[in-house]
Amino acid sequence: TMDPAKHDEL
Amino acid sequence: MNIFRILGDVSHLLAMIILLVKIWRSKSCAGISGKSQILFALVFTTRYLDLFTIFISVYNTVMKVIFLVCAYITVYMIYMKFHKTFDREHDSFRLEFLLVPVTGLSFLENHSFTPLEILWTFSIYLESVAILPQLFMISKTGEAETITTHYLFFLGLYRALYLANWIWRYHTENFYDQIAVVSGVVQTIFYCDFFYLYVTKVLKGKKLSLP
Numbered sequence A: 001t002m003d004p005a006k007h008d009e010l
Numbered sequence B: 001m002n003i004f005r006i007l008g009d010v011s012h013l014l015a016m017i018i019l020l021v022k023i024w025r026s027k028s029c030a031g032i033s034g035k036s037q038i039l040f041a042l043v044f045t046t047r048y049l050d051l052f053t054i055f056i057s058v059y060n061t062v063m064k065v066i067f068l069v070c071a072y073i074t075v076y077m078i079y080m081k082f083h084k085t086f087d088r089e090h091d092s093f094r095l096e097f098l099l100v101p102v103t104g105l106s107f108l109e110n111h112s113f114t115p116l117e118i119l120w121t122f123s124i125y126l127e128s129v130a131i132l133p134q135l136f137m138i139s140k141t142g143e144a145e146t147i148t149t150h151y152l153f154f155l156g157l158y159r160a161l162y163l164a165n166w167i168w169r170y171h172t173e174n175f176y177d178q179i180a181v182v183s184g185v186v187q188t189i190f191y192c193d194f195f196y197l198y199v200t201k202v203l204k205g206k207k208l209s210l211p
Helices: A004-008 B003-026 B034-052 B058-081 B096-108 B115-129 B132-141 B146-172 B178-200
Strands: none
Touching: B003 B058, B003 B146, B034 B058, B034 B115, B034 B132, B096 B115, B115 B178, B132 B178, B146 B178
């Protein structure tokens, strides 16, 4: 499962 | 997106542009650690594999691509285009001292034991220590060009602003990623000594030189 909040950050 | 995040991203981008402009205009990468730049290229490569798996926003995708491109151009400048000006002698930090523990830790302490997640974790841990070869080089030569110190200042400011971003997100979204936060704190601590020298010397118009 991917955590979008995490991948939003650079 | 909050103000700390956007300012953090702008600082990060500015740092990379300052470095590229410095190298391009002086036609020299003297005083720059090629090893740190290779590590940053590795950090972006392993973290932004999510470009292939998840779409967040146009901003997110564009920035990730810009960061990747900047990192690889910088490495190309140092090791190919201006390699004759590269101070290989002083860039003597042993990368295995960073890569071995970081790789081990990313296998041990991650959110889930999947290839992408381990690589993401690896990139977070690696980023926190990637500047060490550069700081080591400065401590070895005892000085840094003023433009190099501006680069380091914005690179450190970026992570400090991300800390503020995480505090903000914790309070407003209840979001917090322990791996990123702990690594971010470690990364910011590495810059504290430098921040002190930057404020007391560089901002007063003096060159950064160590006693």
